[in-house]
Amino acid sequence: MSLATREAFNGFRRSPVLSVLSIMTIAFSLYAFGLFGLVALNIRAALAQVEDRVEIRAFVADGTTAEATSTAAGDIGAFPEVQSVTFVTSEEALERARKDLGEFSDVFEAGILPASLDVQLKPGFRDPATVKSVADRLKTYDFADDVRYGEEWVQKLYRIRNIATLAGIVLGLAFAGVAVIIIGSTIRMAVLARAREIAIMRLVGATDGFIRSPFLIDGAVKGTLGGVLALALTWVSFSLITRFVITAQFFDVRLVIAGVAAGAVLGFIGSALSVSRHLRNV
Amino acid sequence: MIRFTRVTKEFPRTGVALREVSFHVARGEFVFLTGPSGAGKSTILKLCYLDARPDAGEVRVAGTSSVAIRGNDVPKLRRKLGVIFQNFRLLEDRTVEANIGFALEVTGAPADSIAPKVARLLTQVGLASKATAFPSELSGGEQQRVAIARALANDPVLVIADEPTGNLDERATRGVFQLLRDINAAGTTIVMATHDLDLVKRADCRTLELNHGSLVFDSGAPVLGIAPRAEGST
Numbered sequence: 371m372s373l374a375t376r377e378a379f380n381g382f383r384r385s386p387v388l389s390v391l392s393i394m395t396i397a398f399s400l401y402a403f404g405l406f407g408l409v410a411l412n413i414r415a416a417l418a419q420v421e422d423r424v425e426i427r428a429f430v431a432d433g434t435t436a437e438a439t440s441t442a443a444g445d446i447g448a449f450p451e452v453q454s455v456t457f458v459t460s461e462e463a464l465e466r467a468r469k470d471l472g473e474f475s476d477v478f479e480a481g482i483l484p485a486s487l488d489v490q491l492k493p494g495f496r497d498p499a500t501v502k503s504v505a506d507r508l509k510t511y512d513f514a515d516d517v518r519y520g521e522e523w524v525q526k527l528y529r530i531r532n533i534a535t536l537a538g539i540v541l542g543l544a545f546a547g548v549a550v551i552i553i554g555s556t557i558r559m560a561v562l563a564r565a566r567e568i569a570i571m572r573l574v575g576a577t578d579g580f581i582r583s584p585f586l587i588d589g590a591v592k593g594t595l596g597g598v599l600a601l602a603l604t605w606v607s608f609s610l611i612t613r614f615v616i617t618a619q620f621f622d623v624r625l626v627i628a629g630v631a632a633g634a635v636l637g638f639i640g641s642a643l644s645v646s647r648h649l650r651n652v
Numbered sequence: 653m654i655r656f657t658r659v660t661k662e663f664p665r666t667g668v669a670l671r672e673v674s675f676h677v678a679r680g681e682f683v684f685l686t687g688p689s690g691a692g693k694s695t696i697l698k699l700c701y702l703d704a705r706p707d708a709g710e711v712r713v714a715g716t717s718s719v720a721i722r723g724n725d726v727p728k729l730r731r732k733l734g735v736i737f738q739n740f741r742l743l744e745d746r747t748v749e750a751n752i753g754f755a756l757e758v759t760g761a762p763a764d765s766i767a768p769k770v771a772r773l774l775t776q777v778g779l780a781s782k783a784t785a786f787p788s789e790l791s792g793g794e795q796q797r798v799a800i801a802r803a804l805a806n807d808p809v810l811v812i813a814d815e816p817t818g819n820l821d822e823r824a825t826r827g828v829f830q831l832l833r834d835i836n837a838a839g840t841t842i843v844m845a846t847h848d849l850d851l852v853k854r855a856d857c858r859t860l861e862l863n864h865g866s867l868v869f870d871s872g873a874p875v876l877g878i879a880p881r882a883e884g885s886t
Contacts, residue, residue: 373757567743567754573701574806575731576758577724 377584378591381560389592392556396549396596397603400633403545404604404621407629410538412618417531424496424519424527426489428508431515442513443487451495451504456488484515498525546636549596553589553640560585561648568649578649585645586638593637597630653679653810653841654700659709661695661865669695671865672709677843679809682836684852685845687862693845696862697812700843701733702726714809731759734803734811734840738818740795742787748798749774749783755805773801777831793824800831811835813844817851825851 382389428446430439439457447455458466463483491504501519508517561568571581608620621629654677661670670692677683685693698704699711702718711718716729742751752770761769774780777797787795796816803811813832817825829851836842846852852859861869 566741570741570743570754571758572727573730573735573741574755574759574802575727575729575733577727580758580760 374580374583375587378587381564381584381588382591385560385563388556388559392552393592393595393599395552396593396633396637397599399545399549399552400597400600400629400636401603403542404600404629405607406538406541406545407621407625408604408608408618410534411621411625413534414531415619417527417534420527421496424491424501426491426501426505426508426517426519428487428489428511428513428517429515430485430487430513432484434513438513439485439487442511446487446489446508446511449504449507451491451500453490453492456490458486458488460485487513498528546632549593549633549636550640550643553593553637554644556592557585557589557641557644558648560588561645581649582642582645586641589637589639589641589644590634591637593633593635593640594630595633596637597633600633601626601629653677653681653714654843655710655712656696656699657710657712659699659706659711661692661699661704661706666690668865670699670706673862673865673867674709675860675867675870677841679841680836680839682833682842682855682857683844684855684857684859685843685862686847686849686852686859687868689847690864691862692865693862694814695865697735697814697843697845700810700812701730701735727759731806732809734800734806734808736796736799736803736811736813736816738815740787740792740799740819742795742798742802744787747784747786748779748790751787751798752802752805755802759806769805770801773804776804777801791824792820793827796820796824796828797831800828800835804835808840810841810843813842815845815847817846817848829855 443455443457446452460483463486467483487508489504489508491501495501495504505517505519508514568581605620608618612618654675656673656675658672658674659670660668660672662668673692673696685696687693695704699706699718700713702711702713702716702721705718714729714732716725721729743754746754749767749770752773753766756766756769757763771780771783774783777800779794779797779801782790782794782798787798790798796819800811800816811832816832817828820828825848832842832844833855859869859871860867
């Protein structure tokens, strides 16, 4: 084992309470981040499901021939954004409305609902701007009596998703900042505790890189352990929520590895920022 | 080995520590630095191992100039030097051999070379039987010998000693001083700051005397006959 690694582990041995405390604090920071990440992940998954239902409905004007409707459907189906075009007859529309309304199904009478072309968009083309652009093009067709796509609803959906993403980024950065500050403080204490050794190392000609390395290893190891602990806590919380509240989905393996690696990187960065600053004072 | 050319050093809190000091120490010399407290002895030593940089003038040590050296090259210079202090500066939680081995490890010595070298150094300073003792179990004189062994770990060309006998009784002082003379006799240049004027008188070595940051006396080099006099000192 190299001296740097040994010294890093000696740091744990010399001040076990401080080391455990710093790992716990990092773990709780990352745990909060993990919990929010879990919420964000599930919101996004739910939104993705809802997003699948985004469609544009072009109502067919009275007197439009079946041939004209069919030609228009073929034409619209060739739009690059369009996944599918379904012709819904007046009867089918009535059937669908009755099914959706359940006990109020008898409010509709035959012939009251117009036939329509229901246009599904490809994934990646379901944002408000694209939906509006396709809807505007549909309005230019003669067959189209009216075109609806739940404009407000689509925009609201995207707003929720954007807010969730933004909140995730802001909170994630805030927690990352807290983790860096905490690691920085523990490293500062470690630097002060080892001031005598550092002074001797400098005196006999150890390079700055060599002097820094145990602290960087120390920070990265604490970050990793904090990440693993945070992962365990997040998993326990997830299990309890799934069991007692709502079925949710957990991070996949890549995200789990990325989460623990983020702990290591945070530990390393916190360490690097702190050690450079405090070594000057030793 | 050491050349100070019109060196001035000022500290923000304490003011001028050295004022236009010039002198030269040749390879193989044993030089005392004397003078009252605050005269500038420790500042000269710090400038020698570049723990401080001159505000004006130039310090050349072992071929390295304070003017030209980059921060990254300071460790390279320090590996050519050994530094000893009055308070020993040993690591209390490590054994004698670990303290000496530490200096070798942190400078990248091959792992298999460390143990034999530590054993040789301990024999050289007369502490072979104390290898596994902790500093707190040793007398002051013994602790200073450990510090000397550590200073010798990287085979320095120059040993800088800042009041190495300041905390020792007379018997220990004699022992440590004799050890330094032996090291000097083997070819290592030694610069030693001291308050102990009896030691200086008995030793018959070149003496540089400082007062208020100025070099006020240089006895020359009686043994080597090189006569390196003060240059432009005030």
